[in-house]
Amino acid sequence: MKKLILTAAALALSTGFAMADTVRMGTEGAYPPYNFINDKGEVDGFERELGDLLCEKAGLTCEWVTNEWDSIIPNLLSGNYDTIIAGMSITDERMETIDFTQNYIPPAASAYAALSADADLSGVVAAQVGTIQADYVAKSGATLLEFATLDDTVAAVKNGEADAVFADKDALAPFVGSDMSWAGDDVPLGGGVGIGMRKSDAELKGKFDAVITEMKADGSLNAMIKKWFGDEATVF
Incomplete structure (x- = not known):
């Protein structure tokens, strides 16, 4: 993935x-x-x-x-x-x-997670460096912000550095709850x-x-x- x-x-x-x-x-x-x-x-x-x-x-x-x-x-x-x-x-x-x-x-879905479901997915989007998700964001027109680990990408959203994070949906699922939501549509990749x-x-x-x-x-x-x-x- x-x-x-x-x-x-x-x-x-x-x-x-x-x-x-x-x-x-x-x-x-x-x-x-x-x-x-x-x-x-x-x-x-x-x-x-x-x-x-x-x-x-x-x-x-x-x-x-x-x-x-x-x-x-x-x-x-x-x-x-x-x-x-x-x-x-x-x-x-x-x-x-x-x-x-x-x-x-x-093959499974990738997804966006953000602080709200209506986050701007064309703004700054965090992704883990060297992933298919980072490649997708770079080609989407959004501003890509890359980090070394998944935890770092999620932290970037929570501290306001990024509007959303894009990653494997099953890897993001544990982070979605009281303070983060799914945003936009799932994207099949890989x-x-x-x-x-x-x-x-x-x-x-x-x-x-x-x-x-x-x-x-x-x-x-x-x-x-x-x-x-x-x-x-x-x-x-």
Whole structure:
């Protein structure tokens, strides 16, 4: 559900994954409920539960690595971890640089949230840097105000720096309530969320794809989505 614009030529590396090794799962740790750091200082959330299960079913040993969002693709290509499982939307632009498994979250809505439902969505709109939402705002005619994290974008609305925030609707939902409202219409973006990996790691991609296919067929993936995103979440 996020998009990072990169110069593919500058990042084309040949680093590969050896199937006998531990799979290092790279995530942001700052995008609940997809991924976050819990009170024990551990990676938690939907993608932690899903990633651990994928590894178990694929017969792999996995460990978790956190990385800031704006450098998450370069550090995958540099070999600092083997996958990106961090709420990342599958886009044609990203696929010029990295590969993806099939989606484990179907295409879902992005939305605006503001202090009032009639906020000016053509004014200043906050979005997380390097996301498909930031790209959309930049092309919409509104003034884009980018921040490093989702929390920062919401804070910008609350402190008056921005008229609205634009992000994944399911990620914004916990912030909408007594002091924030949905504004405008939902906007469908992206091709769903998948696991990003180096193009050289076709064998690893195949293992994860096989398990995701199995989980879609038996309904367990839909059940996990509803557990973390609610009964109204978009499912397969």
